[in-house]
Amino acid sequence: MSAAAPLTPQLADEVSEVFQLPPGQAEFMPLTHNPRNGVTGGVWRVTAGGRSAVLKVLTRAKDTTETWAASEDPRHWNFWRREAHVYEEGVARAWQPWGITAPDLLASVERPDGDVALWLEDVRDGEPATAWPVARHARHAERLGAAHGRALADGVVLDRPWLSRRFLRDYTSGQTVGRELLDDDTAWQQPLVRDHFPEGLRERMVRLHHEREWFLRTMESLPRVFSHLDQWPANLVSHHGESVLLDWAFAGDGALGEDIGNYIPDTVFDLFLPAARLPELATAVYEAYVRGLRAGGWQGDERLVRLGVCASAVKYDWLTALMLSRASDERQLDYGGGRTVEAERRYRERGVVLAFLADWADEARRLADDLGFPR
Template structure:
């Protein structure tokens, strides 16, 4: 049994077997995040559960350190509050739910153990495109029907601004000619992408201000295929609610779609078609739930969310000489494949950014700064 997972009484309570009869299988997660001590699938007898241990004492980089501020995007207790309060169930009638909370334990060392339902089903990492589109429809219906949770004191605020500000690796390379001449970059970053991504970085404050001024929605803020599973009933089960809080309407979708490609779950060639179908489905879900706002505001929320990936170009420049590591540090990814797919995705995000610059003034926002 892993030391951080050592919880003999918890195993007996949840699985009803002695702890030495339980099998702990580590699950892929972001090992850099300071709030996550570990995640395991724990099996014993004919039962299984997922154990996630939350902490505030893990040593990590400043960008991923745990916070004691309930409004900070990486507040270490937030996910426990989401489950215990019932907030994780608010989208359930629209076809999106969270795993059931089986047991909540405040440990003597100060950590918090969440014992969650082990959901059998198909992960969104292998879904056909139609399933992603249906998830978008359900998300629209859920966010159109449920309020933004303004009165809940531990929901994150300012996620987009604070998260992107913390990701600084390689930022100086955006203006470095040598970095852009790297063979991987020259082969896989389309013509004009440098100008587009440098402009996105210089327009960052404008984009963030637009996103912060749009209609609000309760947002998961970490929606990507590795965090979604189809259960046996067909419902989408959404995992990892640690960032949950205030977001712009359309922001979750604007995160989900690029992430389908950035970690190689969907080919970049399919992104334009998927994005159109998913946006139409999201809007249909909003209307289905009774939302009657200006559709252009939703479109602006999706397109302006391109700023979430402002830091990614710099990171790709900085890591061009490193062997690409898969999510969670498990294995590697062919460099040519990663840079080709991410280059195409960044070019797609540049198109979103351009659309946002055109659309925003039509809705009363100031014009974006002119290009350099």
Template sequence: MPEVAAAPAEVREVLGVPADRAVFEPLTHNPCNGVTAGVWRVTGGDRSAVLKVLTRTKETAVSWAASNDPRHWNFWRREAYVYGAGLAQVWQRYGIRAPRLLECAERPDGDVALWLEDVPGAPATAWSLTRHVDHAHRLGAAQGTVGAGEDTPWLSRRFLRDYTAGKTTGEALLDTDEAWQHPLIRRHFPPGLREDMVRLRHDREWFLTVMESLPRALCHLDQWPANLRADGPDAGVLLDWAFTGDGALGEDLGNYLPDCVFDLFVPAADLPGLAKAAYDAYVQGLRGSGWRGDEALVRLGVCASAVKYDWLAAMMLARADEEPVAYGGEGTVPAELRYRERGLALAYLAEWAAEARLLAPRLGFPEAPSGR
């Protein structure tokens, strides 16, 4: 049994077997996040569960450090509160739920252990495009009905602003000719992408202000295929509610779609078609739930959410000579494939950003700063 997971009483309570008869299988997660001490599938007898240990004492980079501020995007106890308050199940009637909480244990060292249902359904990393579109429809229905939770003190606030503020790797390289002449970059970053990414970084404050001024919704804020599993043919189970909080209507969808490509779950060539179908389904879900707002504001929320990735091009410039590591540090991916797919996806996000700059003034927002 891993030391950080050691809790014989918890194993017996949840699985009904002695701890020495339980098998701990490490699960892929972000090892940089200071909130997460570890994640395991624990099997004992004919039962299994997922154990996630939350902590505030893990040493990590400042950009991923755990926070004691309940409004901070990386508040270390938030996920325990989300489960304990039942908030993780508020979208269940619309076909999106969280794993069932089996036990929440406060440990003597101050850590919190979440014992969760081991969901057997197929991960969204292997879903068809149609299944992704179905999820967008369910998400629209849920966010059109459930309020933003303004009075809940431990939901995150200003997620986009604070999350992106810590992403500075390679920032200076955006204006460096040599970085853009790297063979990998020249082969796979489309013409014009440099100017688009420089402008997106330059306009960051404008985009963030727009996003913070749009209609609000309860948002998961970490929706991507690795955090979603099937729950039968017409529903999904959404994992990892650690960032949950206030966001713009459309922000979760604006995160989900590019992440399908960035981590190689959907080919970049399919992104335009997927994004159109998913957006239409999301709006249909909103309307079906009774939402009667201005659809143009939703479109602006999706397009302006491109600002979440204003740092990604710079980071890729900085790491062009490194072997790309897969999510969770498990193995590598071909550099040519990653740079080609991400280059195309970033170019698509530049189109979103351009659309947001045109749309916002028509809706009463100030115009974006002039291009550099």
């Protein structure tokens, strides 16, 4: 849709309902999202009558790769209608008592073509987490820990028939691009890889790949908590003193520590924070999450939390192979594909993070041995 577009009859009815205006024109500005994901028909900021809202279209009919195909299975990690259920049934507000919320749902419209149009509160006046200082990331982690801690202490397991199960296993199993290159000497000698990946990274990430099944079993045996499963700075803003989480498409069952095990590396993978500050971020976020767990009432063995964070390194097993496959690309694009990224910087920064995750994997092995987890 163009910035200023005449409305189709369907859109005109939706705009009229959301903005309480007679049919007319509205401005549609495309927003950054994963264009490959088969469940996302598009995301726009819509302005009409001096007000704005966000429109997100959920679909199962989008032509995309097998990796990102929409699913009709309500437990599948990419179930096409999950985000609508999350908003419609108030699950996105589950953590609001601890300062983590979601945009208001203004309307959920079942379209004649089978798509669902989610009309959401526009929180663009909030401070995006992509620009947060480390202390603000830690504050969010503490809130998340408090929510998880209370649920664990009370023995409450939030579940719905459409929340995801086995997310980590099924998501990583589908990410296969470049996997055959992990044992390819030529791939590891490409200039971007050879010059910017730390020494010894190949052996460590290949080992993580070969031990993938053990890491997944370990994560699946940890205490369970309701999780967002896509927490990273691009999905988070600070708004009226609360953390506002966006994009609940993967939400469901997760391991204790899994959400922040995703959040920490993703903050650097997509260049929101320099890799040199990764240890500082990781320490601050982890310690804050544990403080939150304790404040929420959980009194379990902290080694289980640390194991959940460290073993979640397996989520990025596929990224090493993907980086090998793209090392010859002349253009490196950012998330959403809207801008180019300096290739040397991307490979240098991501190489540092992958080495950090290899350290996490080593720590997870030691913790599992100490805790008596089977190998």
